Amino acid sequence: MSGMHDWRTVLGEVKASHLRLTGTLATLTEAEMRGPSALTGWTRGHLAHHVARNADSYWRLLEWARTGVEHPQYASAEARAAEIDEGAHLPAGLLSADNAAASARFEEQARTLPAGSRDATVRAVGGWPHPAWYVLYRRWREVEIHHVDLDAGYTAADWPLSYVRWELEDTLASLRAANALAIRSVTATDLGLTVRLGGDGPDLSLPSRPLLAYLTGRTEPPGAVPAAPSWPLAPAVDWNKA
Known part of the structure; x- marks a missing residue:
């Protein structure tokens, strides 16, 4: 997985995601910041404060x-929860x-x-270990997913194809390793990507962006397809080969 991009390329993607998100946040009025996000129980202020504290984490x-x-x-x-609540009501500009x-x-x-520190093992808040290089991908995910959750004009259709x-x-890969979704195979029709999950359910074919929106719980399951499990799962990566 680490071979997809080098460190500088992924960092560049993260920077671009940051710019898009902060650009959206800068346009929100006080009333809009107090409005509901797409995450149950969270205003846009909760979500904005969470994404900032996530960067610090x-x-x-x-x-x-x-x-x-x-x-x-x-x-x-x-x-973590208390920290989010404490800052959620700050003024929109702040x-x-x-x-x-x-x-x-x-x-x-x-x-x-330092390049020599990128393979050092750290741990996610959920307890699973991963090398430091994966932090960049996690931050990329956090910003792109929560930009959509902000429900302020940025949608899954706006996700960059590199992220998707x-x-x-x-x-x-995580779903397949955990045997967590009862689907036989998944195909991203515009990417030429097919992954066999090994379940006893249907095959699913969708363009990549709506497919990812479903798998990450950002849209309802298409048709008779089962609901996706709680996301994200721990990554299915052999750290010795990554």
Whole structure:
């Protein structure tokens, strides 16, 4: 999986995602920031503050890789939730500026991470280990998915194809490894990508963007296809070969 892009290329993709998101946030009025996001129980303010604090959490994982001293993403799930609630009601301008600043801190941390630290093992908040290089992909995912969740004009149709291609391969590999979706095979019709999941359900063929929106729980299941499981799953990667 790490061979898809080099570090600088993925970081460039993350920067572009940051710019798109912060551009959207900068246009939101106070009323719009207090309006509901696509995530149940969260306003756009909750989501904006979460994405900023997520950047800081990934900064900590890269600091762990840099120094060899453990820096967990969050002190606890409770602390994470409290942090989001505390900042969700900040003025719209502050939330937008905070996102831009947190994104810039993460980008600088990633840009200056020594090449020898990129394979260091860190842990996700869910407890599963992964090499530091995967932090860049996780941040890319976080920003693209939650930009859609903001429900402020950016949709799955706007996802860059580079993100869609990576996310589909990563998500489908995880689903197959976990045997987590009762579908026999999945085909992204515009990418020439077919993955056999081994389930006893139907075959599914869709263009890549609506397919990814379904697999990530951002749209309803198409037709008689079962609902996708809770997402994201732990990545199905052999770290020794990545």
